Amino acid sequence: MTAQVADRRLTLDPRAAVRAVARDVATMSRALKAWLVFLLVLCATGAVGAVLALPAGWEVLGTSPSFEWGILITAYVFFAITTSGLCLASSLGTVFGIEMFLPLEKRHAVLALLSLITAFGIIALDLHYPISMVFGAVFSPSPLSPMWWMGVFYGIYLVFLGIEVWSIFSNHWGIHRYACMLSSITAILAPTTLGAVFAVLGARPYWHGAFTPPAMMTMAFLSGTALLGIVFCLVHRYRLAGYERALTLAIPAIRLLMTITLVVAGLVVAWQILWGMYGVIPGLADANRAIFAGPLALWFWVVRVGAGLVIPLLLLLIPRTRTPEGLFATCCLVFLGIFADRAIFVSAGQIVPGTAVGGVVSDPFAEYVPTLVEAAVVLGAFGFFGLAYTLVERYAPMGEHTGHLAGAFLGSTEQPGGTREALSNLVPAPEPVGPPETVLAPETVLAPETVLAPEPVLAPEPVLAPEPVPPATPSLDPVEDAP
Amino acid sequence: MSQTGRAGSPGQAASPAALSRRRVLQLGAAALPALCGARLLADALTGSGVETARAADTTAPADAYDPSAHSWAFAIDTTTCIGCGRCVEACKLENHVPEEPEMNRTWVELHVIDQDGTVRVSSPDGGIHGFPTEETMPADDAANVRDAYFVPRTCMQCENPPCTWVCPVSATFRTEDGIVFVDEGRCIGCGYCIVACPYGARYIVPAGETTPKGVAGVVDKCTFCYHRITRGQLPACAEVCPANARIFGDLRDAASPVSVALNENRVRVMKPALGTRPQVWYIGLEEEVI
Numbered sequence: 001m002t003a004q005v006a007d008r009r010l011t012l013d014p015r016a017a018v019r020a021v022a023r024d025v026a027t028m029s030r031a032l033k034a035w036l037v038f039l040l041v042l043c044a045t046g047a048v049g050a051v052l053a054l055p056a057g058w059e060v061l062g063t064s065p066s067f068e069w070g071i072l073i074t075a076y077v078f079f080a081i082t083t084s085g086l087c088l089a090s091s092l093g094t095v096f097g098i099e100m101f102l103p104l105e106k107r108h109a110v111l112a113l114l115s116l117i118t119a120f121g122i123i124a125l126d127l128h129y130p131i132s133m134v135f136g137a138v139f140s141p142s143p144l145s146p147m148w149w150m151g152v153f154y155g156i157y158l159v160f161l162g163i164e165v166w167s168i169f170s171n172h173w174g175i176h177r178y179a180c181m182l183s184s185i186t187a188i189l190a191p192t193t194l195g196a197v198f199a200v201l202g203a204r205p206y207w208h209g210a211f212t213p214p215a216m217m218t219m220a221f222l223s224g225t226a227l228l229g230i231v232f233c234l235v236h237r238y239r240l241a242g243y244e245r246a247l248t249l250a251i252p253a254i255r256l257l258m259t260i261t262l263v264v265a266g267l268v269v270a271w272q273i274l275w276g277m278y279g280v281i282p283g284l285a286d287a288n289r290a291i292f293a294g295p296l297a298l299w300f301w302v303v304r305v306g307a308g309l310v311i312p313l314l315l316l317l318i319p320r321t322r323t324p325e326g327l328f329a330t331c332c333l334v335f336l337g338i339f340a341d342r343a344i345f346v347s348a349g350q351i352v353p354g355t356a357v358g359g360v361v362s363d364p365f366a367e368y369v370p371t372l373v374e375a376a377v378v379l380g381a382f383g384f385f386g387l388a389y390t391l392v393e394r395y396a397p398m399g400e401h402t403g404h405l406a407g408a409f410l411g412s413t414e415q416p417g418g419t420r421e422a423l424s425n426l427v428p429a430p431e432p433v434g435p436p437e438t439v440l441a442p443e444t445v446l447a448p449e450t451v452l453a454p455e456p457v458l459a460p461e462p463v464l465a466p467e468p469v470p471p472a473t474p475s476l477d478p479v480e481d482a483p
Numbered sequence: 484m485s486q487t488g489r490a491g492s493p494g495q496a497a498s499p500a501a502l503s504r505r506r507v508l509q510l511g512a513a514a515l516p517a518l519c520g521a522r523l524l525a526d527a528l529t530g531s532g533v534e535t536a537r538a539a540d541t542t543a544p545a546d547a548y549d550p551s552a553h554s555w556a557f558a559i560d561t562t563t564c565i566g567c568g569r570c571v572e573a574c575k576l577e578n579h580v581p582e583e584p585e586m587n588r589t590w591v592e593l594h595v596i597d598q599d600g601t602v603r604v605s606s607p608d609g610g611i612h613g614f615p616t617e618e619t620m621p622a623d624d625a626a627n628v629r630d631a632y633f634v635p636r637t638c639m640q641c642e643n644p645p646c647t648w649v650c651p652v653s654a655t656f657r658t659e660d661g662i663v664f665v666d667e668g669r670c671i672g673c674g675y676c677i678v679a680c681p682y683g684a685r686y687i688v689p690a691g692e693t694t695p696k697g698v699a700g701v702v703d704k705c706t707f708c709y710h711r712i713t714r715g716q717l718p719a720c721a722e723v724c725p726a727n728a729r730i731f732g733d734l735r736d737a738a739s740p741v742s743v744a745l746n747e748n749r750v751r752v753m754k755p756a757l758g759t760r761p762q763v764w765y766i767g768l769e770e771e772v773i
Contacts, residue, residue: 056672057690057699064585065686068674128672128687128700136652136669147651147675202757203645203681350678 039387046380049125049373056128060373067350067368072126074343075378078223079119079385080154080194081216081342085224086112087161087187088217089257094180103242103250103400105180106168107231108224110392112183113161115227116154118385125377146196153190160186169396191220198349205283207349211272218268222261223338229254229331231389233324241399247324255327259316262334266309269341286352290365296347299340308337548713550659554734555707555762557721558744559635562767564728566591566633570720571611577708577719579695584608586686588695588705589637589720596630596769630769635729637720638663638684638705639753639761646676646685655702661762662706670701677702681754682761707731734762 002011011017025033052060053072063070090108093101124130133151142148160183167176195213202208232250236243276288291300312330315321321329351365370378392398574580574589584607591610595603607614614633644663647655654669655676665676665685677685690699708718712731716722721729732739744750750764 055690056701057688057694059689063674065677066585066683068677068687126673130671132669133652133671133673136654136671140653140669142648142651142653144648145651145675147649147673151651197675200649201645201679203679353683 039383042379042383045376049376052373053125062369062371066366071370071374074346076119076122077342078339079115081191081220082223083112083115084187084191085220088221089225091184095184100249100253103245109165113165114388118381122381150193153193157186157190191217204349205281206287215268222265225257226331226334233328236324283352287348290351296344303340307333553660556734556741557763558730558741560728560766561632563726564633565726566614568611568613569723571609573719573723579693581693592634597627598629639763642760645679649675649679665702667696667698667701672700
C-alpha cells in the first residue's frame with residue numbers, strides 16, 4: 001500500500017518504515033541525535049504528566065478555588081498567542097505580498113499549526129472533561145461567553161491553517177492564497193477573543209478592561225516573530241532548505257518586525273503598569289504591587305523586563321550584535337520573556353483574593369505553586385512542539401514555494417495578473433524525481449550532509465540587502481523557476 | 484498554460500490513496516451523524532446526559548413546587564453571628580461537600596478592622612471549627628482593633644450572575660426562583676465560572692468518596708439547599724444556626740422572615756459596584772469590607 005504525500009510516494013509498510021527510520025538514524029549527526037533524544041525525554045515526561053492529569057477530579061494540580069488558573073492556562077495562552085502571532089507576522093508576505101516576508105510562509109504555516117495543536121493538547125489536559133467541551137460547544141453553545149467564541153475562532157483557525165499547510169505542500173496555490181488570507185483574519189480574531197476571556201471579568205481588576213485584548217494581540221505578534229526568528233536563524237546556521245533567502249530576506253525582515261514589535265510591547269507593558277499605579281480600583285493597585293515588589297517582582301523585573309525587553313532591544317540596536325547570532329539570542333530571550341509575561345498576567349489577575357475562601361487568609365496575596373505534574377505537562381508540550389517541528393523540517397520539503405519566487409501571491413505588485421498570470425509563466429511541472437517508491441527516505445528530501453552541517457564562520461549579514469534575490473533554492477520543489 | 488499545480492500533479496491523480504474533494508465531503512457528511520450518535524451513546528452509557536443528570540439530581544424540587552411563585556433570599560445578621568461554624572459543618576454533611584478546608588458551599592470569615600481602617604480577614608478551615616481567640620485575635624492586638632465580627636459567606640445567587648454567561652457550554656444557569664445551579668452533566672471543569680465569581684463561592688469537586696453529586700471534576704456551589712427549600716424546609720445552615728444569624732425566606736412573601744428583616748434593618752450587599760445584584764443581604768456590615 002502506498003500513499004502520495006507532497007509528490008512523493010511512500011510505502012505504508014511498517015517494517016519498511018522501521019528499516020527506513022533505522023537507516024536515517026544511522027546517517028544523523030550526533031548533535032541531531034542528542035537533540036532528538038532530549039525532545040523525546042521531554043515528550044516522555046509530558047506523557048507521564050498527561051496520564052496523571054487526565055482523570056477528572058484528581059488533585060494533581062497546584063490550583064485552588066482562590067487560584068484556579070495555573071501554569072497550564074499560562075502555557076495554553078502562550079502557545080495560542082504564538083500560533084496567531086506566527087500567522088500575523090508572516091501575513092505581511094502571504095497576504096500583502098511584501099517580498100522580504102515571503103520566505104517565512106511555509107515554515108510559519110507549519111509552526112502555527114503545530115503550536116495550535118500543542119495549545120489544544122494543553123487545554124485538554126487542564127479541563128476535566130475535554131470531550132464534553134467539544135460536544136457542549138456544539139450542542140449547548142453559549143454565544144454570550146467569550147470562551148465559547150474563543151473556541152469557535154481557534155477551531156476555524158485550525159481548519160484554515162490545515163488547509164494552508166495542505167495547499168502549500170500540494171501546490172494548490174489558488175486555494176492557498178485564500179487560506180492565507182482567511183487564516184490571517186482569524187489570527188486577529190482569535191487572540192483578541194482570548195484576551196476578552198480575561199477582559200470581561202469584572203471580578204478580576206487586573207484583567208478587566210478594553211486594554212487586555214489588544215495587549216494580548218501585541219504579545220501574540222511578538223511571540224510569533226520571536227519563534228520565526230529562532231527558526232530562521234537555525235535555518236541559516238545549519239544550511240537548511242532555503243537558507244540563502246533566510247539570510248538575505250527572512251532574517252532582516254524578522255529583525256525589522258522584532259524591533260518594531262518590541263518597542264510597541266515595551267510601551268504596552270509600561271502603560272499597563274503605570275495605569276494600574278495611578279488607579280485606585282480595588283484589587284488593581286494590589287496586583288501591581290505584587291508585580292512591582294511582591295511575589296511576581298523577580299519574574300517581572302528579571303525575566304519580563306530585563307531578559308524579555310531591555311536586553312533584546314539592546315541586542316537589536318547595537319551594531320556589533322546585529323548578526324544572525326545576535327538575532328537568535330534576541331528571539332530566544334523574547335520568547336522566554338513572553339512566557340514569563342503570560343505567567344505574570346495569569347497570576348496577577350488572581351493574586352489579589354476577592355474573598356478569604358475557606359482556610360485562606362487574604363493578606364497579602366493568594367499563593368500558587370505548580371506541581372510536578374503541571375511542570376511535566378508544560379515540558380512535554382515544548383518537547384512535542386520541538387520534536388514535531390524537527391521531524392517536519394527534516395522530512396518535508398521546506399524549500400520556499402516556487403509560486404512566490406515567480407511573484408504568484410495575493411496582492412503581488414510584480415505580477416499584476418495575480419496568481420493565474422504568474423503561474424502561467426512557469427514551466428510545466430516535471431515528473432517527480434527519485435525512485436518510484438520511496439520509503440520515508442530522508443536523503444530524497446534533504447541530503448544528509450546538508451542537514452545540521454554548521455557553518456564555522458558567519459559573515460555579517462547585510463541589512464535589507466538590495467541585491468537581487470537568488471533563484472529558487474530548493475531543488476526539491478516540483479516546479480522549476482520561470483526563466 | 485493551466486498548470487495550476489492543483490490538478491496538474493500526475494502523481495496525485497494516479498495514487499490510489501489520494502483523497503478527492505468528493506471523497507473528503509463524503510467522509511465529512513458521514514462523520515457528522517456518527518459524532519451525534521456517539522454523543523447520544525456516550526450519554527446513554529455514562530448517564531451524563533442533561534435529562535439523566537437532572538433526573539438523578541438530589542436537588543430536584545418537589546412535584547407541587549412552582550418556581551415562578553418564589554424568590555429566595557438570605558439576610559445575614561453579622562451582629563448576632565458567633566462564629567461557631569455549625570453552619571459550615573451542617574452544609575458539609577447535608578450536601579456531601581468534601582472535607583478539604585478550601586472547598587465549601589458556605590464558610591465563615593472573621594473581619595477585623597483596625598483603628599487605621601485596615602481590614603484583616605481570616606477563615607481558618609472555613610470556620611468549621613470556630614475561631615480560636617489566640618489565633619485569630621491575639622490579646623496584645625486588642626487595643627489596635629476598632630471592630631470585629633463574623634461574616635458567614637455563601638453563594639450570593641446573584642440576579643445578574645457573571646458565572647452563568649461566561650460558561651462556554653451553558654452548564655450553569657439561574658432558575659426562575661433565583662437559584663444558580665451547575666449542571667454536572669454539562670460542566671467541563673474549565674474553572675471559568677470560578678474566576679468570574681467575585682465572591683469565591685465555587686470550587687471544583689475533587690475525586691474521592693465525598694462528592695456532592697457523585698461526580699468529580701465539575702464545579703459545585705451553594706444552592707440554598709434547593710432540595711430542602713422546595714419542600715418547605717430551611718437550608719441546613721439556617722436550620723442549625725444557634726444565633727438566628729442566617730435569616731432565610733421568600734421575598735415574594737411579605738411576612739417571611741427575610742422580608743421582615745430587610746424591612747427592619749439597614750442592609751448592604753457585597754461588592755455592589757459590580758452590578759451583580761446579590762440576593763444575600765448583610766445586616767451590620769461595615770463599609771470597609773464590602
